[in-house]
Amino acid sequence: MNSNDQRATIDVPSSSQGPENGRSRTATQDSSAATHVRGSGRTLPASLLTPPAPPPPPHLPDYKNIIGEGQVDALQFLARDLKGKTIKMVNSTSVGGGVAEMLNRMVPLLSELEVPTRWDVITGGNDFFEVTKAFHNALHGSSYELTKAAQDIFLMYNEQNRARMHFDEELIVIHDPQPLPLVHSRDKSPGHWVWRCHIDLSNPDAHVWEFLRPLVEQYDAAIFSSQSFARQLPIPQYLFYPCIDPLSEKNKELDDSQVQKVCDELGIDRSRPIVTQVSRFDRLKDPVGVVQAYKLAKKYVDCQLVLAGGGATDDPEGAVVLQEVKEAAGDDPDIVILDLPPWCGFEINAIQRASTLIVQKSIREGFGLTVTEALWKGKPTIAGAVGGIPNQIIHKLTGVLVHSVEGCAFQIRYLLTHPEFARRIGASGREHVKENFLITTNVKRWLLLYQILQSVKVQSGA
Ligand code: UDP
Numbered sequence: 001m002n003s004n005d006q007r008a009t010i011d012v013p014s015s016s017q018g019p020e021n022g023r024s025r026t027a028t029q030d031s032s033a034a035t036h037v038r039g040s041g042r043t044l045p046a047s048l049l050t051p052p053a054p055p056p057p058p059h060l061p062d063y064k065n066i067i068g069e070g071q072v073d074a075l076q077f078l079a080r081d082l083k084g085k086t087i088k089m090v091n092s093t094s095v096g097g098g099v100a101e102m103l104n105r106m107v108p109l110l111s112e113l114e115v116p117t118r119w120d121v122i123t124g125g126n127d128f129f130e131v132t133k134a135f136h137n138a139l140h141g142s143s144y145e146l147t148k149a150a151q152d153i154f155l156m157y158n159e160q161n162r163a164r165m166h167f168d169e170e171l172i173v174i175h176d177p178q179p180l181p182l183v184h185s186r187d188k189s190p191g192h193w194v195w196r197c198h199i200d201l202s203n204p205d206a207h208v209w210e211f212l213r214p215l216v217e218q219y220d221a222a223i224f225s226s227q228s229f230a231r232q233l234p235i236p237q238y239l240f241y242p243c244i245d246p247l248s249e250k251n252k253e254l255d256d257s258q259v260q261k262v263c264d265e266l267g268i269d270r271s272r273p274i275v276t277q278v279s280r281f282d283r284l285k286d287p288v289g290v291v292q293a294y295k296l297a298k299k300y301v302d303c304q305l306v307l308a309g310g311g312a313t314d315d316p317e318g319a320v321v322l323q324e325v326k327e328a329a330g331d332d333p334d335i336v337i338l339d340l341p342p343w344c345g346f347e348i349n350a351i352q353r354a355s356t357l358i359v360q361k362s363i364r365e366g367f368g369l370t371v372t373e374a375l376w377k378g379k380p381t382i383a384g385a386v387g388g389i390p391n392q393i394i395h396k397l398t399g400v401l402v403h404s405v406e407g408c409a410f411q412i413r414y415l416l417t418h419p420e421f422a423r424r425i426g427a428s429g430r431e432h433v434k435e436n437f438l439i440t441t442n443v444k445r446w447l448l449l450y451q452i453l454q455s456v457k458v459q460s461g462a
Helices: 060-067 069-082 098-112 126-139 148-164 180-188 206-216 256-266 287-298 318-329 345-354 369-376 405-417 419-436 439-460
Strands: 035-037 043-045 087-091 117-121 171-175 192-196 221-224 237-239 274-278 304-309 335-339 357-360 381-384 400-402
Touching: 043 256, 060 069, 060 439, 069 439, 087 098, 098 117, 098 369, 098 439, 126 148, 126 206, 148 180, 171 180, 180 192, 180 206, 192 439, 221 439, 256 345, 274 287, 274 345, 274 369, 287 304, 287 318, 287 405, 304 318, 304 345, 318 335, 345 369, 357 369, 357 405, 369 381, 369 419, 381 405, 381 419, 400 405, 405 419
Parallel strands: 087 117, 087 171, 171 192, 192 221, 221 237, 274 304, 274 357, 304 335, 357 381, 381 400
Antiparallel strands: 035 043
């Protein structure tokens, strides 16, 4: 985590990916190089410490094998009337977290459909990201004392970004609260302004929400990841499920030798059951609760725990939480804590595929893309019944929902001792993702929304 870094602007051309995604760590890479400690209990192979060359990005026809030719044709059909129309996506981090993950693939796919799409990342100092992280937690329901100083920092950095950015595109999509005040530029911009909120707004801290709400109301529309996140607003609201890319390094099919190689490198023993949580080291993901649940389950059933995480550049708390997790884990040799750099999509893919069960014991959650990733791999998944997770996990059908450490421990024990049931929910989970949460479905939603916004403008004569 280097939270003092200033963030960069990214312009993702249609033929390439953003900086986060895209490792092509092949079996020929040298894994016997010296290992390095990255602030966690486990050492990482030297080969993971530098970003790999990005693999060639998948193209639209590559998705035919997964979603069928008809669906790809439908996307091309929907994009026909939007050819040449431009989109700008803006968020606050290029690496780490689900939003960057989605943008990384969404932007090139839209561009490939001849809807040129640009991705900009706002910049800010550590003080800005401390305030926005506190806002994030407050919007998720934590109590927070909103000070004038915090408001000033939030607005000041947004003004700085606004001064250097241009908003010439015809559709401007602002992701999450950090860049919300950029909407002050809408007077000078001809485009539609849409706020894409990825977080759970069902129970926000009232002061923070009242501070942000007037900004949200200046947009043409707001998009939420679950019905339950929507607020009373005077603007239209849409439901967009987030998505994963089945062809990314993180989700593509791997053969067993690739999975084995990553496990060997990271010291993960595949001969015994593996329970895994992949998440940023963030209290709302409850990694300490996962350690406690594992320890309870372990009294009855043999298993190991893998906690694979890392930091997002807009999250200054990660290092502290990682320390708390290490203390909770103590000296248990069956707990593997991995503090991974952000370019480890391929390794995360292998870890998820090597896992017997996947846990996402969040206390608050936006949508929970790690759940989507686990389900896509057909893994029996145990997750907190919060945020968008119940959209993904239909209890006992596509996974299991839990509400406590004890509930999580019970389900770990139950699923490890009922493999046929575990297999069945894993298989249903994969089908659920295929129907609803793949990137191609998301691209379709963006194209439809763009068409709707256009037609509203034409009807109103604007
Ligand atoms: N992730 C990652 N490296 C990590 C931890 C998480 O690449 O060390 C990825 C994870 O696989 C998922 C995304 O970051 O794709 C997290 O998205 P999610 O919606 O679960 O949570 P967020 O971090 O956005 O709150």
